[in-house]
């Protein structure tokens with residue numbers, strides 16, 4: 041671990057002195073379907089002591105790329121119901137919405153986001169507010185694919201879980217939580233999800249700063265990442281660039297060692 045008050049290589053490379061760590065600190069979390077991206081983000085959030093904090097006060101927010109699936113045409117929706125629409129292709133996303141949302145969060149603005157419904161393959165009508173935070177975790181299968189997004193991350197994590205394990209988890213999850221039947225899941229997986237993973241997601245692993253084998257089970261990797269975030273965002277590193285000092289939580293950064 042870096043000594044308190046020192047400047048790390050990332051900061052030097054990017055021209056940031058110790059006290060100029062960017063706010064918010066944006067972390068991209070990529071990986072195949074059911075690799076454990078959400079679980080890893082939830083653990084990071086929990087270990088930063090943010091679970092019990094009110095949404096308006098949270099210093100860490102998690103944004104899921106699935107929020108940005110574009111609305112489907114009637115024809116596409118009919119295909120989706122048969123497991124024949126390619127949700128794993130970059131064209132399935134509303135790229136402008138995704139980029140603008142992240143830009144707004146980087147600019148310290150609050151954003152309004154829909155809840156995505158996997159049963160209807162559409163956004164819910166009711167949107168919720170996400171408030172500015174000091175750490176933004178942006179997770180999804182293709183969060184490293186788009187250069188404009190990639191350039192906004194200060195740290196990139198790739199969750200690397202064995203494909204058989206991922207398929208097994210996806211079958212369980214999609215039958216229980218996403219209203220799918222097994223035939224439909226396996227058809228979609230073999231014809232669309234797996235080929236798209238190999239074409240669009242896996243090649244983006246090279247952009248990762250940290251690869252996390254086994255996802256949320258990898259407590260050593262998660263502990264190291266959390267320590268690194270805490271170190272970067274210690275209050276002493278907060279002299280310039282933070283318009284909203286919110287370091288009054290003992291459970292977050294700035295806790296005495």
Ligand SMILES: Nc1ncnc2c1ncn2[C@@H]1O[C@H](COP(=O)(O)OP(=O)(O)O)[C@@H](O)[C@H]1O
Nearest residue numbers: 072073074075076077078079080209213256257
């Ligand atoms: N380490 C694990 N052991 C067992 N099940 C897990 C593990 N990590 C995730 N899961 C389960 O696998 C499914 C996908 O995990 P999730 O974290 O949502 O992955 P992703 O966000 O990459 O799709 C979920 O049902 C989750 O509960």
Ligand SMILES: Nc1ccn([C@@H]2O[C@H](COP(=O)(O)O)[C@@H](O)[C@H]2O)c(=O)n1
Nearest residue numbers: 072073074106127128158161180181233
């Ligand atoms: N209507 C939808 C939208 C997405 N999917 C699948 O979800 C996967 C991405 O979510 P993860 O939590 O698994 O990363 C992706 O592989 C899509 O195939 C879907 O099935 N239906």
